[in-house]
């Protein structure tokens with residue numbers, strides 16, 4: 001076995017089950033293994049690498065800032081944080097922002113803000129605030145967040161969990177309305193559920209949720225850690241339905257694919273609940289990350305990456321839908337966030353990803369049946385077409401018919 005894999009297996013916690021490839025370099029949409037083999041990255045580190053690997057403008061911002069000033073804590077002001085937050089707020093149309101590092105931390109920040117807003121502004125009795133979430137949600141891995149997951153494995157063995165969460169079916173606005181009580185502070189929702197398997201809700205869902213939340217004085221908080229920053233063909237996935245949330249969570253691509261950077265953004269009265277000492281993070285808003293974040297936001301705008309995601313996403317989606325094979329159950333998504341659901345009777349998503357890897361494409365299964373296609377937004381038409389040719393060729397190697405149970409036992 002490869003030495004790097006052996007060392008990881010010996011020393012690393014087994015909390016992941018990576019594909020058997022050892023990467024050593026990346027440039028744009030391409031990754032190279034230690035054996036020199038080249039792969040097209042169709043996963044982008046779960047959408048964190050939207051700008052491609054080592055984008056020159058981002059690496060330049062990173063290295064220049066690293067030599068200038070990297071980490072100060074927020075005990076002091078820096079010349080990077082203010083301009084970054086201005087750009088972030090102006091880009092997203094939110095008045096206030098609170099910088100953190102990982103997506104989960106920004107979600108935790110949103111939960112704290114929502115609860116405190118519930119008590120201080122809405123007037124919910126202390127300790128009684130409820131937050132409504134959706135079945136199938138993914139918002140990170142902290143104990144509070146996995147406590148409101150509907151995924152048994154994410155929760156198993158990690159309780160007891162924080163109370164105060166109510167779960168409703170995703171895509172069902174009437175269920176949201178029915179779940180709201182005078183104690184409801186917020187509704188936390190992903191415009192498209194990423195980890196659940198690229199689940200796109202019915203058209204009009206988010207706009208209906210917006211109207212309900214406004215009418216019932218409940219905060220609409222959109223978790224756009226994965227769908228935000230151009231991924232779905234708009235700067236924010238909320239914009240597909242002209243929805244402006246009261247709170248917005250960004251992460252992943254915000255750090256330019258170079259380092260962790262996340263943020264919770266919100267209305268004045270929501271962010272206004274935080275006073276000095278209420279909340280914080282040693283690394284949150286550090287000058288190194290925010291310099292890269294500013295460069296990433298400029299790049300997103302200058303290279304019109306959301307528009308590219310829309311155009312190229314359509315090309316990829318149309319191409320995938322043109323592949324006819326009994327192993328394909330559904331192709332769905334928006335922009336360059338696409339899920340290919342397979343017929344598990346024919347092949348598992350994991351086995352399909354291993355086939356793709358051998359043919360030079362890296363992707364990852366989500367749940368047992370969905371293969372994710374979410375390449376860097378800088379991918380070209382020619383690269384999409386090359387990927388489609390390979391994906392088609394992999395389907396050609398699969399059996400055309402469902403295997404009978406006898407075949408499966410024989411295999």
Ligand SMILES: *Cc1c(COP(=O)(O)O)cnc(C)c1O
Pocket residue numbers: 046101102103104105107138139140141190194195223224225226227251252
């Ligand atoms: C990835 C993700 C998170 C968590 O981000 P981390 O940086 O892994 O903590 C939260 N919400 C959504 C929708 C995500 O896809």
